[in-house]
Amino acid sequence: MTIQSVIEQLEQATRGSRSLDTDIAQLIGWRRKVDSIHDPKTGAKTETTLWIVPTGNDPGRVPPYTTSIQAAYDLTQTVAPSNVGGCSWEDGKGSARIDGGPIIQAATPKIALCIAALKRLQQDTGRT
Numbered sequence: 001m002t003i004q005s006v007i008e009q010l011e012q013a014t015r016g017s018r019s020l021d022t023d024i025a026q027l028i029g030w031r032r033k034v035d036s037i038h039d040p041k042t043g044a045k046t047e048t049t050l051w052i053v054p055t056g057n058d059p060g061r062v063p064p065y066t067t068s069i070q071a072a073y074d075l076t077q078t079v080a081p082s083n084v085g086g087c088s089w090e091d092g093k094g095s096a097r098i099d100g101g102p103i104i105q106a107a108t109p110k111i112a113l114c115i116a117a118l119k120r121l122q123q124d125t126g127r128t
Helices: 003-012 018-027 069-079 109-125
Strands: 031-038 045-052 085-090 093-098 104-106
Touching: 003 018, 003 109, 018 031, 018 109, 069 085, 069 109, 085 109, 093 109, 104 109
Parallel strands: none
Antiparallel strands: 031 045, 085 093, 093 104
């Protein structure tokens, strides 16, 4: 998965989703850990997925970047902490911009903020 492929998925999205949230999370350092659990009574095995926060080895809950304006804002602050930006919405579209970058339009302001943040990450890191 590349930054560009996630940007393209976000540009096509009509609404936010947990799948998009976890794709974004992986790009900024969240790690996915799958554990097998064995039930000694039944012998059944099940798998559980834990998400490990970028700053350590503790499990955490991936923020709802694409459905929460606060989580989308927090993403922009993770990617570009000392910069300014904004978002707006009207007539079924959302727009966002970070620090004089391009104005991004998407289905919602939350998704637009996510795209703007990932484009900024792409620009700052040179990753595709």
